[in-house]
Amino acid sequence: MRNPVRAFAPASVSNIACGFDILGFALQSESEGDLGPGDIVTAREPGGHGPVRIAAIAGDEGRLPLEAERNTAAVAAKALIDAEAPGSAVDLEIEKRMPLESGLGSSAASAVAAVVAVDALLGLELPAASLLRYALAGEVLASGGPHADNLAPSLLGGLVLVRSLDPEPDVIDLPVPEGLTCALVRPHAEVNTKESRARLDRHLPLERAVTQWGNAAALVSALYRSDLELLSRALVDVVAEPVRAPGVPGFHAAKAAAIEAGALGCSLSGSGPALFALCDGRDGAREVAAAMAGAFDSSAGLNCDRLVAPLPAPGARVIEGEA
Ligand code: HSE
Numbered sequence: 352m353r354n355p356v357r358a359f360a361p362a363s364v365s366n367i368a369c370g371f372d373i374l375g376f377a378l379q380s381e382s383e384g385d386l387g388p389g390d391i392v393t394a395r396e397p398g399g400h401g402p403v404r405i406a407a408i409a410g411d412e413g414r415l416p417l418e419a420e421r422n423t424a425a426v427a428a429k430a431l432i433d434a435e436a437p438g439s440a441v442d443l444e445i446e447k448r449m450p451l452e453s454g455l456g457s458s459a460a461s462a463v464a465a466v467v468a469v470d471a472l473l474g475l476e477l478p479a480a481s482l483l484r485y486a487l488a489g490e491v492l493a494s495g496g497p498h499a500d501n502l503a504p505s506l507l508g509g510l511v512l513v514r515s516l517d518p519e520p521d522v523i524d525l526p527v528p529e530g531l532t533c534a535l536v537r538p539h540a541e542v543n544t545k546e547s548r549a550r551l552d553r554h555l556p557l558e559r560a561v562t563q564w565g566n567a568a569a570l571v572s573a574l575y576r577s578d579l580e581l582l583s584r585a586l587v588d589v590v591a592e593p594v595r596a597p598g599v600p601g602f603h604a605a606k607a608a609a610i611e612a613g614a615l616g617c618s619l620s621g622s623g624p625a626l627f628a629l630c631d632g633r634d635g636a637r638e639v640a641a642a643m644a645g646a647f648d649s650s651a652g653l654n655c656d657r658l659v660a661p662l663p664a665p666g667a668r669v670i671e672g673e674a
Contacts, residue, residue, distance in 0.1 A: 352472075352474055353471065353472070354395060354396060354472060355393050355394060355395035355472065356393070356394050356395075356468045356469075356471045356472040356669055357391055357392070357393045357468065357669065357670050357671070358391065358392055358393075358394070358464045358465075358467040358468035358471065358667060358668065358669050358670065359386055359389055359390070359391050359464060359667060359668060359670045360389050360390055360392075360459075360460040360461075360462075360463035360464035360467065360505045360506070360666075360667035361377045361378050361379060361386075361387060361388065361389040361460065361504075361505055361508070361664060361665070361666065361667070362377075362378045362387070362388035362389050362449045362455040362456050362457070362460055362505070363375050363376060363377050363378055363455065363456040363459060363460070363500075363501045363504040363505045364376050364378065364455070364456075364504075364533060364535070364620045364621065364625075364627045365456060365498075365500035365501045365504075365620070365621040366500060366588065366591060366618070366619070366620075366621060367510075367570065367586070367618075367627075367629075368566070368570075368585075368586040368587055368588040368592070368616060368618035369563055369566035369567045369569075369570055369585055369586065369587055369588055370500070370512070370567050370570065371500075371563070371588070371590045371591050372498040372500050372513070373500055373512055373513050373514070373567070374500060374510070374511070374512055374513075374567070374570070375456070375500035375501055375503060375504040375510070375511060375513075376504050376509065376510040376511070376527075376533070376662055376663065376664070377504040377505060377507075377508045377509060377510075377663070377664040377665065377666055378455070378533065378535070378658065378660045378664055379660050379661065379664035379665065380658070380660070381633060381659050381660065381661055386448070386670075387658070387660070387664070388448060388449035388455060388658065389448055389449055389460045389464070389505070390424075390445060390446065390447055390448060390449065390457070390460040390461045390463075390464045391445075391446040391448065391464060391670070392424055392443055392444070392445050392446070392461065392464035392465045392467075392468045393443065393444040393446075393468065394428070394441050394442070394443055394465070394468035394469045394471075394472040395441065395442045395443075395444075395472070396439065396440060396441045396442070396472060396473075397440050397441075398439075398440035398441040398442040399440070399442055400440075401419065401440065402428075402429050402432045402433065402437075402439060402440055402441070403419050403425045403428045403429045403432065403440075403441055403442075403443060404419060404425075404440075404441075404442050404443070405417045405418075405419060405422050405424070405425050405442075405443055405444075405445065406442040406443060406444050407444045407445070408444075408445045408446075408447070409444075409445070409446045409447065410446055410447035410448060411445075411447045411451065414451060415445070415447070415451075421492070422445075422461075423458045423461045423462050423465075423489035423490070423492055423493045424443055424445050424461040424462060424464065424465035424489060425443060425465070425489075426462075426488050426489045426492045427461075427462035427463075427465045427466050427485050427486045427487075427488055427489030427490075428441060428443060428465045428466060428468075428469045428485075429488075430484075430485040430488035430489075431466050431469055431470065431475075431477075431481075431482075431485040432469065432473075434485070435473075435475055435477065435481070436473050436475065439473055441469055441472060441473075443465060443468070443469075445461060445464075445465075447461075450537060450656075451541070452541035452542055452543055452544070453537050453541065453542075453620075453624065453625050454537075454542060454544075454619060454620040454621035454622050454623045454624060454625040455535075455537070455620060455621065455625055456501030456502075456504075456505055456621060458489065458490055458492075458493030458494060458501075458544070459486070459490055459501035459502045459505045460501075460505050461489065462486040462487075462488075462489030462490055462493075462502065463482075463486050463502055463505040463506045463667045464667060465486075465489065466482045466485045466486045467482065467506070467667045467668070467669065468669070470482060471669045479506060479507060479522075480519055480520045480522075482506060483499060483502055483503060483506055483520040483522070484519070484520060486499075486502050486506065487499060487502060487516065487520075490502055493544070493545070494544045494545050494548060495544075495545040495548055495549065496548060497516055498513075498516075499513045499516055499520060499522070500513055500621075501621065503520070503522045504666065505666060505667060506666050506667050507522065507524065507666045508663060508664055508665040508666030508667075509524050509525070509527065509662075509663040509664070509666070510524075510525045510527050510574065510662060510663055511523065511524055511525060512525055512571065525571060525574045525575075526574050526575055526577075527574065527662045527663045528574065528577035528579065528582075529577070530631055530632045530633075531579075531629060531630075531631070531662045532629070532630045532631075532632060532633050532635070532636040532659060532660065532661050532662060533627050533628070533629060533630070533636065533658075533659070533660040533661075533662060534609070534614065534627070534628045534629075534630050534636040534637070534639040534640035534643065534657075534658075534659055535620065535625060535626070535627050535628075535640065535657065535658040535659075535660060536605065536625065536626055536640055536643040536644050536647065536655040536656070536657050536658075537624070537625040537655055537656045537657075537658075538599070538600075538601065538605075538624050538625070538626075538647045538651070538653040538654070538655050539653055539654050539655065539656075540599070540600070540624045540653060541624070542595075542598065542599070542622050542623045542624050544621065544622045547595060547598070547622035547623070548622065550594060550595075551590070551591060551594055552590075552594065555590065559589050559590065562587075562589050563588070563589055563590050566584075566585045566586075566587050566588075566589075567585075569581055569584065569585035570582060570585040570586065573585055579615055579631055582615055582616070582629065583615040583616050585616075586615060586616025586617070586618065586629065587616070588618050588619075591619070591622070592618055592619055595619055595622060595623055596619065596623075598623070598624075599619065599623045599624045599626075600650075600651035600653065601646060601647040601650040601651030601653055602619070602623075602624075602626070604646040604647070604649070604650035604651070605617075605626055605643040605644075605646040605647050605650070606618070606626065606643075607646070608642040608643050608645065608646035609626070609628040609639050609642060609643050611642065612635075612638050612639045612641075612642035612643075613630065613631075613635050613638065613639060614628035614629065614630050614635075614639045615628070615629045615630060615631065616628065616629055617629075617639075617643075626643055628640075628643065633659055633661060636659045637659050640657040640658070640659055641657070643655070643657075644657055
């Protein structure tokens with residue numbers, strides 16, 4: 352048995368414009384050998400106190416709670432241990448390799464890396480649906496509601512549709528057209544997902560719901576047909592983006608710059624403030640990312656981190672000595 356076990360879970364883009372709470376894709380770096388943004392969780396047994404103890408957190412500038420009941424990774428790991436290995440005790444070390452509150456699925460990456468590490472440490476080999484269910488306990492703590500559009504791609508990789516979580520996670524892996532690439536920019540600002548979700552309308556006019564599910568269905572169809580024109584028409588969000596965009600200075604300028612630079616479509620990544628744009632090819636994605644970053648700077652005075660992420664990206668995995 353391996354002890355300790357280190358697991359990496361990637362950052363992710365959720366919603367993909369028209370798929371609020373149901374669509375998402377994993378992110379990766381385009382540089383060989385670079386894990387890209389995400390979290391590493393190291394699980395070790397026997398642990399100190401209780402089923403799960405947080406032994407250390409790095410890369411969070413002291414902002415994440417060490418108390419197990421308030422920590423996303425610990426809550427997810429405890430849900431797994433309570434159900435599958437009662438009596439076990441593990442220590443977790445969390446290494447944040449991505450920014451907090453950026454719209455890139457930071458809480459999901461913590462929860463997923465924790466359940467993958469604990470599953471491997473205890474030699475359980477649980478199915479993905481079970482890991483997702485336990486990780487969901489951590490995501491609910493962080494974002495205030497059950498949704499798996501960051502968790503599922505972070506765990507499984509690729510671009511996925513979460514059809515339902517009830518009674519069990521039902522996740523569909525979708526095909527990705529050759530060359531589809533994500534240009535991502537993260538302005539140096541933060542959005543709290545729980546607060547952002549609380550501001551969304553609880554009831555939608557039927558016309559808006561029809562528009563949204565028409566686009567979501569069209570996006571899925573476009574992926575199966577590798578139809579980039581249809582994909583471009585489908586990348587429209589009439590549910591969350593209109594409510595959230597006013598809270599991201601420079602959003603409209605950055606989105607316009609992405610389209611002008613040739614992006615197929617652009618929207619908030621999750622609850623923002625990061626923006627993603629889908630592009631045909633890496634060279635185009637680099638130009639789009641540069642255009643978005645320039646627009647954030649000139650319109651809102653915000654500096655940005657940039658990422659060009661070829662799709663599909665791999666999901667969570669146990670790692671050895673990878674940096
Ligand atoms: N689908 C979620 C939202 C993702 O937009 O609120 C953020 O966790």
